[in-house]
Amino acid sequence: MGKPLSYHEQETLENTKRLRQMMKELPPFCADFFRGIEPRTSSRTRIAYAYDLKTFFEFLKKQNPLFADYKMQDFSLTVLDEIQLMDLEEYMEFLKCYSTDKKEDLINTERGIMRKMSSLKSFYNYFYRRERIKNNPAALVELPRLHEKEIIRLEVDEVAKLLDQVDEGDHLTEKQREFHVKTRLRDLALMTLLLGTGIRVSECVGLNLDDIDFGTGGLKIHRKGGKEVIIYFGSEVEFALKDYIDERKHVTPEPGHESALFLSLQRKRMNVRSVENLVKKYARIVTPLKKITPHKLRSTYGTSLYRETGDIYLVADVLGHSDVNTTKKHYAALEDERRRSARNKVQLRDN
Incomplete structure (x- = not known):
């Protein structure tokens, strides 16, 4: 038997397995994105990206008539070129309050919306920089203004x-x-x-x-x-x-x-x-x-x-x-x- 894994190695291993499962629920081309960002991101960050991207593609299926009959596996990279700035602004509005198959009335604060839109910007930037898509509407989206949170601490x-x-x-x-x-x-x-x-x-x-x-x-x-x-x-x-x-x-x-x-x-x-x-x-x-x-x-x-x-x-x-x-x-x-x-x-x- 080899040396037992440390807590952090074990956590990374479990997160990697979890991410692989989640990627099966996303369009196939997303795998390129996760491979590309792997060297400079933690396994926990990649899982957060996966959740955010799943929310985005589910929004397209539910809210955009062009994709109403799509399954996750039907989305190809060309879809990113078809989406316009207005679609992404509608997505940002959608994020304020929405439902999924598992949960109803999910509400995002400014920070939650900011994080999900930042994930989408990273996603678009990855393919745009590699010249695999021609348009990058995500770069034009104005993110919500964050109000500084009061720092809560003990006296x-x-x-x-x-x-x-x-x-x-x-x-x-x-x-x-x-x-x-x-x-x-x-x-x-x-x-x-x-x-x-x-x-x-x-x-x-x-x-x-x-x-x-x-x-x-x-x-x-x-x-x-x-x-x-x-x-x-x-x-x-x-x-x-x-x-x-x-x-x-x-x-x-x-x-x-x-x-x-x-x-x-x-x-x-x-x-x-x-x-x-x-x-x-x-x-x-x-x-x-x-x-x-x-x-x-x-x-x-x-x-x-x-x-x-x-x-x-x-x-x-x-x-x-x-x-x-x-x-x-x-x-x-x-x-x-x-x-x-x-x-x-x-x-x-x-x-």
């Missing part, structure tokens, strides 16, 4: 209350308390890690026991795109992890999950959905008016780090943003706060 006192709640569990329901007895140290280690390092939830669930080095306070994680980096954690994270790992040693994991750091009650590696539910369960008690997700815990960490250091480049590096402008956009309000605080720092004349 300092809310972070403390949240960790207290995870530790004590005194406001959980009776049923939740039964589970809390078994998962307290795991939940506390997981939440402390997310709040104390700002790692993504996918990076968190992918952690193995041998990714932690308590000697250096380092943690090896797999960033988006598969890059391995080491980030560092403080004493609070260290104590919480050590307590959990001591307990973890007495658990016999299911085959194939022996190396996973965080285990479910079924003794298998925790997945992204279960961590999302865990965060929601505790956060709902502490901040019922804020919709807190693992990503909001990441924003909370970024805010705290920026307030402490004032170094936007450090925050970008620790959070794994490839472009510092992404970080600046998220912490614009804090940047303004810092600029205003600078107004009286420089004294021109003695009073």
